[in-house]
Amino acid sequence: MSDRKTDTMEDDAFDLALAELLAQSPADSAPLSRAVLSRLAAPPRAPLERWGTEVLAHPGALISGYGAMLLLMAALGYAALPRIGGDDLLALIALGDLLPLLGGM
Amino acid sequence: MDKAQQAQALMVALGKGERAALARLIALFGPGVQRYAAQNLRQPQEAEDVAQEVFLRVWVQARRYDPARGAVSTWIYKIAVNLCIDRNRRGGLRRFLGLEAAPEVADDAPGPEEVTGARRRLARTRDALATLPDRQRQAIMLRAAGGLDTAEIAATMGISPGAVEQLLVRARAALRARTDLTEGDAQ
Numbered sequence: 001m002s003d004r005k006t007d008t009m010e011d012d013a014f015d016l017a018l019a020e021l022l023a024q025s026p027a028d029s030a031p032l033s034r035a036v037l038s039r040l041a042a043p044p045r046a047p048l049e050r051w052g053t054e055v056l057a058h059p060g061a062l063i064s065g066y067g068a069m070l071l072l073m074a075a076l077g078y079a080a081l082p083r084i085g086g087d088d089l090l091a092l093i094a095l096g097d098l099l100p101l102l103g104g105m
Numbered sequence: 106m107d108k109a110q111q112a113q114a115l116m117v118a119l120g121k122g123e124r125a126a127l128a129r130l131i132a133l134f135g136p137g138v139q140r141y142a143a144q145n146l147r148q149p150q151e152a153e154d155v156a157q158e159v160f161l162r163v164w165v166q167a168r169r170y171d172p173a174r175g176a177v178s179t180w181i182y183k184i185a186v187n188l189c190i191d192r193n194r195r196g197g198l199r200r201f202l203g204l205e206a207a208p209e210v211a212d213d214a215p216g217p218e219e220v221t222g223a224r225r226r227l228a229r230t231r232d233a234l235a236t237l238p239d240r241q242r243q244a245i246m247l248r249a250a251g252g253l254d255t256a257e258i259a260a261t262m263g264i265s266p267g268a269v270e271q272l273l274v275r276a277r278a279a280l281r282a283r284t285d286l287t288e289g290d291a292q
Contacts, residue, residue: 011274011277014277014280014286015245015248015277017286018245018248018249018280018286019248019249019252021227022140022249024223024227025143025231027135027137027139027143029132029135031153032131032135032153032157033127033128033131033132033135035153036127036131036157037124037127039161040124040161
């Protein structure tokens, strides 16, 4: 019982020592308070605007997603090609692409 | 009036939209929340940003705070714990996509000579804290930086008081082994 009490006291002292040591690292509430109150005073931004800002700041994620989607659609199209007309369809599409270049027929 | 009662009174004032009460609440809990975040974020420089987000949420959700469900400190630190977890998760995804630099590795080289012993001990202790498993670090930081008792830590982390005690025992043992932090000599 006495040992347990001593352990608890040692643990409390250890926690206190750790708290005092960590209190030496700078963490001032005044700048934090100013920053929070400034953000509250600023006009609220629309969710779409926030999203736009995020995308413009880090466009890589959106570009990667778009690229992955294009690759996926190309793979799906390639896999489905034999079922929707095979090489004949490809030839028709290629002809369709050429027609505007020739001025139509 | 003790800190808990003061915080309860400030929450009532916050519910009425008094911004001065928010500033006083930040004075009470801000430094602790910042220290907790600095130790539990993979990017410690984001600690102030997270602390701002915590108190903005406190402001927005003040009316939803129910004193019957726990102390103000528990409620605030629960927001901080969740925000740190979210921030670390998002940071992990961003690092995976190469959008964010990897966390800075601690410099093993000795610091400048003018660095005092206390600062060296602080740096060593912070390094030791960083090596703890997440749950142990959360528990010991809620105790040391937040000043929460076992029941409050349990409510904040959503686990039983017994589980908190186990986490604290392991965290203290690991810290005792890796630092020279002993009772009564933190000054």
